[in-house]
Amino acid sequence: MQIQLLGQVRWGSVTCTCETKAREAEEEAKRNRDWLTLCHEFTSRDKLITKAALARETERAGSANAMKIAYNFVDTYTEWQREKPGLGLYFNGANGLGKTYILSGIYKSLMSKNVSAVFMTTYHMFQRFREVGKVDDYEYEKRLLKVLYGCDVLLLDDVGGEVPYDSRAEKLLDVINARxxxxxxxxxxxxxxxxxEQWMGSQGARIADRILENSITITLHGESLRGAINDRHHDWLAGRVKGLG
Known part of the structure; x- marks a missing residue:
């Protein structure tokens, strides 16, 4: 291409439009990969149920509605967020009803769609904040907050499973408010x-209020799956040891 430069005609090469678009697409893809890697770094991978999978229907009593809602959230994620931006889900119920299984399934399904998701127990989240306080690592804190505030979907498992302190409640409230x-x-x-609300102390009412404002509550009922598994262990043992009552 001819270029007029300081009163003289110069010849220079320019990048064609298709090459520019390809380079921009490649750079965008790299940014997305780096972002997903960062989200994966802060995920509580040891707490994920690796075999978890969402199903449109489930025969398990007490969790059928929860599974249907979780499946719909992932299956229609784009429409869900367009119609109700920031609206999440609050699964509650006794131990052993499959809550962590459902959150693990949501996480795996979202990641398979390249939606940036982070699965984290609240205990793990508070430990992360505690690590920041110990070492005064600004860069680490910046990455942590970037993930907690900015990932597409944050999955917080076992909320209230830790001993509450006011400082922890305030951190949780900050994350909820930011999203x-x-x-x-x-x-x-x-x-x-x-x-x-009662468990989280002085900030409990505000936390419960924000959760109700930004999520749909789903209660799971039924028999603990762990209890059913233990019953099968007993049946197996009775087959090996004759005469057990």
Whole structure:
């Protein structure tokens, strides 16, 4: 291409439009890969149920509605966020009903769609903040907050499973407020929102209020799966040891 430069005609090469678009697409793809890698870094991978999978229907009593809702959230994620930006889910119920299984399934399904998701127990989240306080690592804190505030979907498992302190409650409230009506949080807890309000101390009412404002509560019922598994262990043992009552 001819270029007029300082009164003289010069010849220079320019990048064609297709090459520019290809380079921009490659750079965008790299940014997305780096972002997903960062989200994966902060995920509580040891707490994920690796075999978890969402199903449109389930025969398990007490969790059928929860599974259907979780499946719909992932299957229609784009439409869900367009119609109700930042609206998440609050799964609650007793131990052993499959709450962590459902959150693990949501996480795996979202990641398979390249949606940036982070699965983290609240205990793990508070430990991360505690690590920041110990070493005064600004860069680490910046990455942690970037992930907690900015990932597309944050999955917080076992909310209320840790001993509450005011400082912890304030950190949780900060995360909820930063994502409010923008990016959803999926919770699991043994507590109803009323129970969580009492458990979380001075910030409990504000936390429960924000959760109710930004999520749909789903209560799971039924027999603990762990109890059913233990019953099968007993049946197996009775087959080996004759005469057990």
């Amino acid at each position: 409010s009506q923008k990016r959803p949080i999926i919770y699991s807890s043994n507590f109803t929102t009323e129970g969580l």
